[in-house]
Amino acid sequence: MNSSPSNSNSQFDEEIDLGQLFLNLWQGKWTILFVTFLVGTLSVFWALNTAPTYQADALLQLEEKAGANPFSGTFEGFGSDPASVTEIELLKSRLILGQAVAEQNLDWVAIPRQTPLIGYFVSEFGGLVELPEFMKPFAQSGETISLRFLRVPPHLLGTPLSLTKISETDFSLKIPEGPTLSGKLNQQLIDENTGIAIELSKLEGQVGREFTVVQESEEEAIKSVREKIGISEKGRNSGVLNVTFKDGNKEDASRALNAIVSAYLRQNISRNSAEAENSLKFIEDRLPEVRSIVDRAEEKLKDLQSERNTLDLSFETQALLEQRNQVEAELAALEIEEQELQRKYTVSHPNYKMLLSRKEQLETRLKALEARSLDLPDTQREIFDMTQELELARETYSKLLIRAQELRVVKASTIGNARVIDHAQTASLPIAPRKAVIVALGALLGLMLGVAIVLLKNFRSKGIKSSAEIEALGLSVFAVVNAVKPGLLKPRKSGGKNPILAIDDPTDLAVEALRGLRTSLHFGMLEKDAKVLSITSPSPNAGKSFCSTNLAIVSAQAGQKVCLIDADLRRGELRKFFGVKKDTPGLAELLVGDKKSEDVVTSTSVNTLSFIPTGKFPPNPADLLMTPTFASTLDKLSEQFDLIILDCPPxxxxxxPVMISKQASMTLVVVRYGVTTEKEMHAMQREIDASSGTISGAIFNGFQRGKGEKYGGYDYRYEYK
Structure with missing residues (x-):
């Protein structure tokens, strides 16, 4: 071999060439447009086949609890903001949602049966055309069903029941693994054996339509409702909650949301009323005990006054008594309030801390008054203590009565701390699907996918793209043959001859390139005794048969006597270009001695062109090509023809082809644009080097000027007309 492998990557291969990238994308524009159109069409269908989703919304306001604690007037300013987070969780609780499910029967599902995959599309547009009979059970347009009552046994909860319309008033209900029941519209169907009870209030649709009826378990129904509800606070600590509910039916969305809001308001009122009721019960339990204390104190004071024969206290003692009574009454009130606060807050709560501070001040003042009372005379002191104890008991009893009355009023007038600002209302337009957005995103996705396919295809394509890459391998490029439209190379009818471009379209650019190759070979082979040219390729599908045939034609058209030999004794099919039958004797019979050269040479439509087919494929083609007969045959043919072209296998x-090249004056390799790779070229060179053969040059075939490659050297040819 007269050349050595070398790297063919140019300095631009390591960089991103934006111009090259754009040209690659432009070349793949039809692929990009097709993928964009396809994905865009699918997105349009998806948008049309997606059922709309409607959203109902309501607005709630949370307020501070009023009247819950009449003794908290001292601690105003220490209240907290509305507990929005707590109320949001309450709205999502099983307690609230369970009541809404039970009230509005949200565990019932009754819908028309839809066609798989394209159900909504058919239900919306199926009425525009007549659909086949097998689609009769599926919803097509205008089908509706409403339940007035539904009850299924526990083992059928969540199990779809198939309901079929038999007539305008009759229907049938198929029980899984059970009987088929018959019922009438607006009449309750009760089956004691299965435990199913159902009543329909509406059943619209053509006879034969099928519907699906399901009663979900309470757990599944609550889970489904919780997934559809959305709650958010408008602004920070605003106490205004925006509650939304999504559903495929406009009326059902607002109906379900109103049920949820109503259940929440009832629970809110009940919760506030329960607090007042608990406090009232606590106070009413204390009233008899405090009353008995008052009675005992009165009896004790009366006995002491009778015993000491005194009824009145001095003015100073009376003033001291009033002050002490006032302080002790305040302490008693704080004791009651503290007992209530203990059930709501911890000791670290600001309200509780303020109460303890107030209590400590009153206790200090009470100790001072007690110290003053020690200076009174014994009789006055005893009466003072008895009177003080009685007044304290009376004051405590009086406050408990007042508090009990207040709590009775609070309980009777509780309205809760939440109110509805906006009742549930469903928007007229669905929130999903957003058809314009889906189509736009689909088209964008299609565009991106198309670009990705083109770029990936170019990235994965390791084929040689320019003659410079071939020359970097040490091979001279004798000709650059432009790509030919595939339709020009296919037979016009099945079983007919393969078209020959040099005859059918002699002005094609590919033919012009082969004429240039003919000229190069003429001068390159002047000094050679034998005019034998072998044409091969590294791998199949490089176009060597096309090049061999058309080169032979243009050479013969120039006046040369040319002999084209199909040397592929394994799969040769050059005979199809010239209409030669498969069993026609050829090179194989010539090499084994069964035929002479004049017996196998076939004339063609071109006067100076002869053709030798392969003949019958031999079992040992390599052995035949190594015999001296092959060399002598070529020598003999060289005496008769100006040029002998051998079409060799890859x-x-x-x-x-390695053995054939040793007998040829020149060997050319056909390299196909974008198909033949550098690895194949290196492997071919190693094969040739191992047999001490020589490759004279290459034919760069199938070059596509519009593929976005940079033009360099002579990788193009102008059309001249």
Whole structure:
């Protein structure tokens, strides 16, 4: 081999060439447009096949609890903001949602049966055309069903029941693994054996339509409702909650949301009323005990006054008594309040701390008054103590009565601390699907996918794209043959001859390139005794048969006597270009001695062109090509023809072309644009080097000027007309 492998990557391969990238994308514009159109069409269908989702919304306001604690007037300013987070969780609780599910029967599901995959599309647009009979059970347009009552046994909860309309008033209900029941519209159907009871209030649709009826378990129904509800606070600590509910039916969305809000308001009122009721019960339990204390204190004071024969206290003692009574009454009130606060707050709560501070001040003042009372005379002191104890008991009893009355009023007038600002209302337009957005995103996705396919295809394409890459391998490029439209190379009818471009379209750019190759070969082979040219390729599908045939044609058209030999004794099919039958004797019979050269040479439509087919494929083609007969045959033919062209099999497939090249004056390799890779070229060179063969040059075939490659050297040819 007269060349050595070398790297063919240019300095631009390591960089991103934006111009090259744009040209690659432009070349793949039809792929990009097709993928964009396809994905865009699918997105349109998706948008049309997606059922709309409607959203109902309501607005709630949370307020500070009023009247819950009449003794908290001292601690105003220490209240907290509305507990929005707590109320949001309460709205999502099983307690609230369970009541809404039970009230509005949200565990009932009754819908028309839809066609798989395209159900909504058919239900919306199926009425525009007549659909086949097998689609009769599926919803097509205008089907509705409403339940007035539904009850299924526990083992059928969550199990779909198939309901079929039999007539305008009759229907049938198929029980899974059970009987088929018959019922009438607006009449309750009760089956004691299965435990199913159902009543329909509406059943619209053509006879034969099928519907699906399901009663979900309470757990599943609550879970489904919780997934559809949304709650958010408008602003921070505003106490205004925006509650939304999503559903496929406009009326059902507002109906379900109103049920949830109503259940929440009832629970809110009940919760506040329960607090007042608990406090009232606590005070009413204390009233008899405090009353008995008052009675005992009165009896004790009366006995002491009778015993000491005194009824009145001095003015100073009376004033001291009033002050002490006032302080002790305040302490008693704080004791009651503290007992209530203990059930709501911890000791670290600001309200509780303020109460303890107030209590400590009153206790200090009470100790001072007690110290003053020690200076009174014994009789006055005893009466003072008895009177003080009685007044304290009376004051405590009086406050308990007042508090009990207040709590009775609070309980009777409780309205809760939440109110509805906006009742549930469903928007007229669905919130999903957003068809314009879906279509736009689909088109964008299609565009991106198309670009990705084109770029990936170019990235994965490791084929040689320019003659410079071939020359970097040490091979001279004798010709750059432009790509030919595939339709020009296919037979016009099945079983007919393969078209020959040099005859059918002699002005094609590919033919012009082969004429240039003919000229190069003419001068390159002047000094050679034998005019034998072998044409091969590294791998199949490189176009060597196309090049061999058309080169032979243009050479013969120039006046040369040319002999084209199909040397592929394994799969040769050059005979199809010239209409030669498969069993026609050829090169194989010539090499084994069964035929002479004049017996196998076939004339063609071109006067100076002869053709030798393969003949019958031999079992040992490599052995035949190694015999001296092959060399002598070529020598004999060289005396008769100006040029002999051998169409050889691929080098990497068999060893035949290596042996043929040793008998040829020149060997050319056909390299196909974007198909033949550098690895194949290196492997072919190793095969040729191992057999001490020589490759004279290459034909760069199938070059596509519009593929976005940079033009360099002579990788193009102008059309001249």
């Amino acid at each position: 080098v990497l497939a068999v060893t035949d």
